[in-house]
Amino acid sequence: MRKVTWALSLLIVLSLLLAACGAPPTQPPPEAAPETQAEEATPETEEAADTTDAAAEEAAPEAEPTAIVAEAGTGDIQLVYWNGLTGSDGGTMVEMVEAFTEENPDISVRVEMMQWSTYFDKLLTSLVSGNPPDLFLLHEFEIPQFASQGVLQDTSDYYTSNGGPIPDEDILPHVMKALEYKGGRYGVPLDLHGWGLWYNKDLFEAAGLDPEACPTNGEEFLDYARKLTLDANGNDATSPDFDPENVVQWGTQVSWFKPTVLSTMWQYGADWTDGEGNATMNSEQAMAAVQFWYDLIYTDHVAPQPAGFDGWQSFAGGQLAMTPEGSWMLNFNDENEINWGVCPLPQFGDQPATWTSSHVIYTPTSLEGEKLDAAQRLIGYLTSQGLVWATSGQPPARVSQLEAMTLEEFPSAKVLGDSFMEFGRYDTANECIQEIIDIGYMPELDSIFNGIKTVEEGLNDANARIQDILDRCQ
Amino acid sequence: MDNEMIMNAGRRDGPTPPRKQVGSWRTWRWTLGNYLFILPFMILFSIFVIGPILYAFYMSLHEWKVLARQHPFVGLENYRQLLKDDIWWIALRNSLYFAFLTSAVNTVFALFVAIGVSRPILGRDFYRFIFYAPVVLSVSAMGIIMSWMMNTQFGVINYFLIWFGLPPVKWLADTYLVVPSLSIATVWWGFGFPMLLYIAGLQGIPEHLYEAARIDGANSWRITWHITLPLMRPTIFFVAITQLIAHFQVFGQPLIMTNGGPGRASFTTIMYLYQTAWRFFRMGYGTTIAVGLAFVILFFTLLQFRLFGRQSVVEY
Numbered sequence: 001m002r003k004v005t006w007a008l009s010l011l012i013v014l015s016l017l018l019a020a021c022g023a024p025p026t027q028p029p030p031e032a033a034p035e036t037q038a039e040e041a042t043p044e045t046e047e048a049a050d051t052t053d054a055a056a057e058e059a060a061p062e063a064e065p066t067a068i069v070a071e072a073g074t075g076d077i078q079l080v081y082w083n084g085l086t087g088s089d090g091g092t093m094v095e096m097v098e099a100f101t102e103e104n105p106d107i108s109v110r111v112e113m114m115q116w117s118t119y120f121d122k123l124l125t126s127l128v129s130g131n132p133p134d135l136f137l138l139h140e141f142e143i144p145q146f147a148s149q150g151v152l153q154d155t156s157d158y159y160t161s162n163g164g165p166i167p168d169e170d171i172l173p174h175v176m177k178a179l180e181y182k183g184g185r186y187g188v189p190l191d192l193h194g195w196g197l198w199y200n201k202d203l204f205e206a207a208g209l210d211p212e213a214c215p216t217n218g219e220e221f222l223d224y225a226r227k228l229t230l231d232a233n234g235n236d237a238t239s240p241d242f243d244p245e246n247v248v249q250w251g252t253q254v255s256w257f258k259p260t261v262l263s264t265m266w267q268y269g270a271d272w273t274d275g276e277g278n279a280t281m282n283s284e285q286a287m288a289a290v291q292f293w294y295d296l297i298y299t300d301h302v303a304p305q306p307a308g309f310d311g312w313q314s315f316a317g318g319q320l321a322m323t324p325e326g327s328w329m330l331n332f333n334d335e336n337e338i339n340w341g342v343c344p345l346p347q348f349g350d351q352p353a354t355w356t357s358s359h360v361i362y363t364p365t366s367l368e369g370e371k372l373d374a375a376q377r378l379i380g381y382l383t384s385q386g387l388v389w390a391t392s393g394q395p396p397a398r399v400s401q402l403e404a405m406t407l408e409e410f411p412s413a414k415v416l417g418d419s420f421m422e423f424g425r426y427d428t429a430n431e432c433i434q435e436i437i438d439i440g441y442m443p444e445l446d447s448i449f450n451g452i453k454t455v456e457e458g459l460n461d462a463n464a465r466i467q468d469i470l471d472r473c474q
Numbered sequence: 475m476d477n478e479m480i481m482n483a484g485r486r487d488g489p490t491p492p493r494k495q496v497g498s499w500r501t502w503r504w505t506l507g508n509y510l511f512i513l514p515f516m517i518l519f520s521i522f523v524i525g526p527i528l529y530a531f532y533m534s535l536h537e538w539k540v541l542a543r544q545h546p547f548v549g550l551e552n553y554r555q556l557l558k559d560d561i562w563w564i565a566l567r568n569s570l571y572f573a574f575l576t577s578a579v580n581t582v583f584a585l586f587v588a589i590g591v592s593r594p595i596l597g598r599d600f601y602r603f604i605f606y607a608p609v610v611l612s613v614s615a616m617g618i619i620m621s622w623m624m625n626t627q628f629g630v631i632n633y634f635l636i637w638f639g640l641p642p643v644k645w646l647a648d649t650y651l652v653v654p655s656l657s658i659a660t661v662w663w664g665f666g667f668p669m670l671l672y673i674a675g676l677q678g679i680p681e682h683l684y685e686a687a688r689i690d691g692a693n694s695w696r697i698t699w700h701i702t703l704p705l706m707r708p709t710i711f712f713v714a715i716t717q718l719i720a721h722f723q724v725f726g727q728p729l730i731m732t733n734g735g736p737g738r739a740s741f742t743t744i745m746y747l748y749q750t751a752w753r754f755f756r757m758g759y760g761t762t763i764a765v766g767l768a769f770v771i772l773f774f775t776l777l778q779f780r781l782f783g784r785q786s787v788v789e790y
Contacts, residue, residue, distance in 0.1 A: 124541075149539060150543070313627075453737070
């Protein structure tokens with residue numbers, strides 16, 4: 001009897017463990033709160049889930065744990081549209097959908113917005129259970145991961161070249177190319193967002209810098225950062241009396257590692273892979289690119305150690321003068337009444353390059369009949385409204401819309417959109433891209449920038465991990 | 475008559491249980507009713523717990539991409555990979571560190587608080603309420619609150635440290651401090667529950683033992699040491715075991731407060747499991763991590779049984 005009791009006790013222990021449903025103190029959160037900044041910071045933060053900077057961003061202004069649902073129209077054909085736009089651009093999206101249902105009274109749309117972290121869990125579950133939404137938003141680099149498992153509809157026939165309504169000749173060629181996977185074309189791009197340099201004009205003026213001029217290369221960037229970094233005694237980083245242990249205003253920060261480091265590596269002629277199945281994260285050029293940012297923290301003392309530093313709040317509070325950040329920062333800056341300026345990412349290396357990405361609208365393979373037709377009409381409408389979408393800071397994906405933007409109407413989207421068209425780059429597509437980011441290099445970059453590993457150690461480790469993943473994911 | 479009543483006191487109604495004859499019909503008939511009582515639970519338990527456990531083990535023997543239609547059988551390959559996966563070992567080390575630290579502090583701290591609030595002090599119920607209140611928070615709410623309080627730049631804890639002329643502390647941003655900081659946050663959040671168990675345990679100690687000790691001239695400390703603690707051994711053992719099992723599976727706190735950083739200093743096993751299964755769609759390897767963790771916890775649970783199990787039986 002005693003043995004039976006023991007066996008039963010152990011079975012219960014085992015079952016608790018395997019079911020991963022322990023006592024309250026360790027249950028997973030109903031909403032994985034991490035990515036809560038402007039949802040754009042998050043989609044990628046999704047992948048980048050490990051940057052402490054992301055953690056800082058997350059902590060920033062608001063945490064919205066519940067899904068936001070908006071009903072548009074009363075038509076009989078009912079569509080469900082999921083996205084992760086929980087920031088103020090979610091409101092812009094809803095307005096666009098409402099305008100669509102007014103023009104198309106036979107269709108009603110239920111827009112469900114949720115945190116990207118929750119979003120991916122829900123999306124995966126819905127796809128597995130065979131009950132996905134009729135439309136959903138992903139990013140272009142996620143296409144291989146999802147398409148390889150057969151859950152995305154090939155949308156080649158949505159485009160005019162195949163008799164559909166979306167003018168593919170009006171979409172940037174490299175954006176179109178990013179939608180292709182094994183002969184198919186997946187989704188319709190909504191925008192082309194990416195990485196630039198945001199700065200505080202008031203702090204520029206206080207440092208005697210021209211608030212309308214930006215640093216354009218690494219040398220100028222460092223010079224600006226030194227003048228903008230102040231210690232508690234008011235000395236800037238050019239002063240011999242500067243106290244790096246007591247900084248109250250930082251010149252810059254690394255920000256979200258993924259876009260900052262990828263952009264810099266590309267500028268130095270490096271990448272995490274050579275595209276032929278080999279990891280190249282520890283190449284000389286990659287080391288030089290990462291070393292550039294490492295030195296800003298530990299040699300020049302113009303950027304803080306990322307862990308524990310809240311970049312967005314510091315920027316809002318006037319404690320950070322320049323930050324590499326995404327085009328989605330516009331609303332945050334406006335809401336916090338920052339006297340902001342924005343410019344293309346400076347050229348730190350030998351060639352201009354900056355990280356970009358796209359929100360892409362998808363339909364599941366299971367969608368058919370009148371719902372499929374309605375979804376195509378909605379997608380066509382949304383992507384034709386790029387200029388409305390650009391009011392939230394995201395440059396549109398269509399060339400005609402990009403060219404129609406004016407500096408007066410779209411000051412940040414215009415500046416950044418032009419740079420994205422000129423030298424923007426997408427990350428290399430791979431079926432295991434999420435793993436490469438989350439396991440391969442992000443934690444290693446975090447270790448490097450927080451002084452846990454040297455640049456060489458961190459990048460060697462990252463390279464080995466990426467190679468392991470590539471060996472499995474060819 | 476009175477004597478008979480006294481002799482029958484405590485004896486259950488109904489037929490006298492048969493003498494032990496293993497396998498006999500009388501024994502079965504006697505115990506059948508008991509099994510019927512637990513049958514509904516066992517059916518649900520089998521469907522929703524034992525079934526998934528077996529299925530998880532089955533999945534761990536396959537390359538199981540969640541959305542794929544084909545799941546190739548790979549035998550023990552996932553387990554072989556797990557053993558040489560340094561991220562698994564890093565995550566396991568962090569989980570062990572967190573689990574032992576938090577369970578130890580929680581077990582001891584909650585006990586002393588329980589002893590404190592079991593005494594007839596002014597505002598006893600108020601203190602019980604205040605100490606228990608954080609338990610009702612969700613991990614998300616607790617995580618957000620504590621990550622703001624422990625924020626290096628804007629946190630209220632550092633604000634007071636600076637106010638007292640002390641240097642600010644990088645609670646969640648320092649490689650060595652991050653796990654203890656998560657542990658502090660978790661103890662604050664969760665010690666109310668073991669405190670409740672202890673209070674219940676304390677109420678089960680017969681009052682006459684204390685009276686006798688006091689008559690013999692024992693002071694409070696000696697009463698606590700020689701009566702309360704020994705008689706609380708079963709409850710302490712129960713709390714220690716359940717705390718360890720629970721905290722081995724830490725997930726929400728590091729996910730919300732540190733995202734596993736800095737570097738991988740607070741990256742835990744369940745975070746790795748979650749990431750592998752739900753971010754990378756590798757359910758086969760994810761379940762392998764789950765099975766691996768289950769065996770690790772089983773090992774430590776058995777070890778606890780072995781080391782302390784015998785001491786957990788108390789007879790008055």
